[in-house]
Amino acid sequence: MRANITYILLLINTFSFSQNKEILYDFNDIPQTLSLNPGALVEFDKHFGIPLLSKFHFNFGSSGISAYDIFRDDGVDINTKIGKAITALSNQDYFTINQQLEIINGGWRKDENTYFSYGIYEEADVILYFPKDLATLVWEGNANYIGTPFSLGDINLKAELLSVFHFGINKKLSKKLTVGARAKIYSSIANVNSTNNSGTFTTRPSTTGDNFYEHTFQSLDGVLQTSGVASLLGNDNSNIKEDIKMLRRRVLLGGNLGLGVDLGFTYQPEDQHTITGSVVDLGAIFHSKDVESYRLRGSYTTEGLDLVFPQLLSTDGTIPYWEDLEDEFNESIKIDTLTANYTTWRSTKLNASYRYNFGKGNGQDCDCYAGSKPYLNAVGLQLFSVFRPKRPQVAATAFYYRRLFDFMNLKATYTVDDFSARNIGLGASFHIGAFNMYFTGNNLFELQNISKSQSVSLQFGMNLIFDSND
């Protein structure tokens, strides 16, 4: 049990992620910005990501706690620190994982106003709300909570591993307006979710006066849905090679399929002002293969075993009180295994930005609506939101963009979100001929001691970018 809790805590503290890519958004020198806004300005004619190296994205967040809070070496008993953390966290606090790896990414210009892009990427996305009541019950027990209900509704989690095939069109409608759309086919490799639970467990002083306490399971209703998991965990399949084969099939559209769309635009009312917006992953996955779900339902109250001292005894010499209690409980609280199809919605993301370009380079004169290229600087604001089971997660970012040299563009960000109010990020895109390499990372102040950080977002990748104007 100790080991289990250790793993859970390590998992919570090490792999806690989120979704925001505030540095990459509206960083138009990098082709991958199209994955955040299919209507971004495209200033090149063709791009091709280095396969498996064109984008690696890694983002973690923990809204209420950092590893440092628990594991700092300060002589305080770790159990005291965990107890305090459980008290301090609420059931609105969450841990998120988001990781993406591009397998293929490319694009080409069809004509002056149209750019096509395509690709395949793998994504892992997990959100786990802190199950405060469950954690309290396990950590402290019910003794200090007589009369206080423990809610099953605190269990709220969503985890998916999928591959995404996409194709996008970017279209410049006028000098001022560019729009884009991307169609996506999702192939879910594995999915686990439990987001709609209710019911309580309460120990309270007996209302009948028959005994000290009554223990009540009130209207328990919980569902855990899984797809793609049962066959991997099943005993009849212990061959790892077979499992890998199956996973490979699922990556290549052999999993549970879904459909989605990204939409976006860039609007330049004047050449120095740019407004953008996008909605990403508006879509759903339909789970019908390898589905195994569990449903917990029922109500039950007990005050203990009522010994009635029968004068006429049963053949066993006694009434089977304990067995009767077990039977009553099992009849009242049922766990059913279901194989019914289900649908999950992707965590839809919204982005919006305003950007002010300024400071032209020496002697540059151009059709400035064609993009922000002649301007060396830009400042702006971005908003990000992702829909999550309990409430949207939001972030606001202020940024400064600088075209430092022809071969190097930088973007610095300051972000306020659920994780931190002093998140400084930095991104750099390098261009040597057609070769492009980019790095972005946030929470730079915390990198000196990453354990203090409640979130970190990293992306890096390499592309070949071709532009006939260069």
Place this chain on the structure above:
Amino acid sequence: MKPVKRLFVNLFFLGFIFLTSCVNDIDFDQTEDILPRPTLESSLVFSSLNAPRFIDDTTQQEILVLTDTTRLEFINSDFFVDQLAKTNLTFRFANSLDRSFNIDLIFVNDSNEQRYLVQVEVLAGQPASPTLIASNFLIQEPELSLFKEATKLIYIISLPETINPIEISDLGVLKLESKATFYFEL
């Protein structure tokens, strides 16, 4: 500085930021010390016996000894055997019968061998003013290991000799409430 050289200087700078990121003042070995200690309050058995329960149906005489037994499977479950650090049993009697009782609560194993014994003497009470007795039994090692072998509870009510036995029409009840506080170390 040549552009390429600049690029490498900048790359070095960026790499430096990432590579110097580290984990300070952190001791992950503390995970060894993690020990959840939940305390669980649970009702156990209860009963409420009025005067007719102490009268033999056939002889219409007072019964000398009443007994009832229930299995308590959880005490000997793997979870309890491995994780229970101590327990506190509380038995509360309210006697409004004008009759005293000697109570034995015997925790036994499957072979009916005694593993823990609770004995309480309950004095006579009156319908309007019941005798209240609450007894606590803290069970720790070394008794605890023996207690954990128990699978059944036998509740025995003995009626000491008296010149004033219970009549079927007597008012009052002998009431038992009980609970356990389980101290676990997970």
